[in-house]
Amino acid sequence: MQHVSRYHPLLVTLHWVLAFLIIAALTLGFFGLAATPNADPQKIGILRVHMAGGMLILALMGIRFIVRMLTSRPADATTGYPVLDRIAPISRYGFYVLVLLMAGTGYATGILAGLPAIVFGGSGAPLPPTFLIYPTRVAHGFIATLLVGFIILHVLAAFYHQFVRKDGLFRRMFFGRRVSNPSVPAE
Numbered sequence: 274m275q276h277v278s279r280y281h282p283l284l285v286t287l288h289w290v291l292a293f294l295i296i297a298a299l300t301l302g303f304f305g306l307a308a309t310p311n312a313d314p315q316k317i318g319i320l321r322v323h324m325a326g327g328m329l330i331l332a333l334m335g336i337r338f339i340v341r342m343l344t345s346r347p348a349d350a351t352t353g354y355p356v357l358d359r360i361a362p363i364s365r366y367g368f369y370v371l372v373l374l375m376a377g378t379g380y381a382t383g384i385l386a387g388l389p390a391i392v393f394g395g396s397g398a399p400l401p402p403t404f405l406i407y408p409t410r411v412a413h414g415f416i417a418t419l420l421v422g423f424i425i426l427h428v429l430a431a432f433y434h435q436f437v438r439k440d441g442l443f444r445r446m447f448f449g450r451r452v453s454n455p456s457v458p459a460e
């Protein structure tokens with residue numbers, strides 16, 4: 274495949290929008306939803322934002338995957354350690370798998386608890402006392418913690434490239450002139 278100096282601008286946009294949305298969904302989940310009892314009248318409003326945001330993340334992730342397949346991208350950055358280079362793709366595809374599992378378990382919990390009618394249909398029915406009776410909700414919490422771990426590793430790896438190897442990795446995931454077959458990968 275022909276290599277370029279930066280990712281496609283649409284992919285750059287999707288990367289940063291998704292980074293924001295995923296961190297927002299995690300923050301709202303851990304500090305908004307999990308900390309608010311189901312009897313609290315504000316809970317339905319928080320669920321509405323979280324569920325709609327989660328489905329938007331899933332849709333954008335699908336578009337991102339397609340754009341990534343169809344556009345040329347920079348050559349894989351090297352860490353200088355072949356073992357680390359080999360696990361890099363696992364972490365990259367891991368994000369797709371984890372986000373898919375988050376949306377899947379969240380959606381399944383919503384269906385099991387009859388949330389579409391309560392949260393979006395305004396049925397007026399009460400929420401169940403807790404969502405933790407559903408195995409999908411328990412899985413949703415575990416996978417969310419795993420996702421936080423992946424995000425921390427991802428950020429550490431990006432900082433390692435940028436500040437230790439000084440290979441200009443951040444520039445590749447930003448807007449600017451795209452050069453084909455660059456001799457210096459990140460220029």
Ligand code: HEM
Binds near residue numbers: 376
């Ligand atoms: C990438 C997408 C998503 C992320 C990052 C995410 C994150 C979270 C987190 C961190 C929690 C709290 C977990 C805990 O404290 O153990 C949570 C709870 C929850 N999420 Fe999601 N979520 C996502 C997508 C969805 C979707 C698509 C739905 C439904 C359509 C959904 C429905 C729920 C529900 C019902 C709860 C339980 C709230 C409670 O127990 O009070 N989530 N989510």
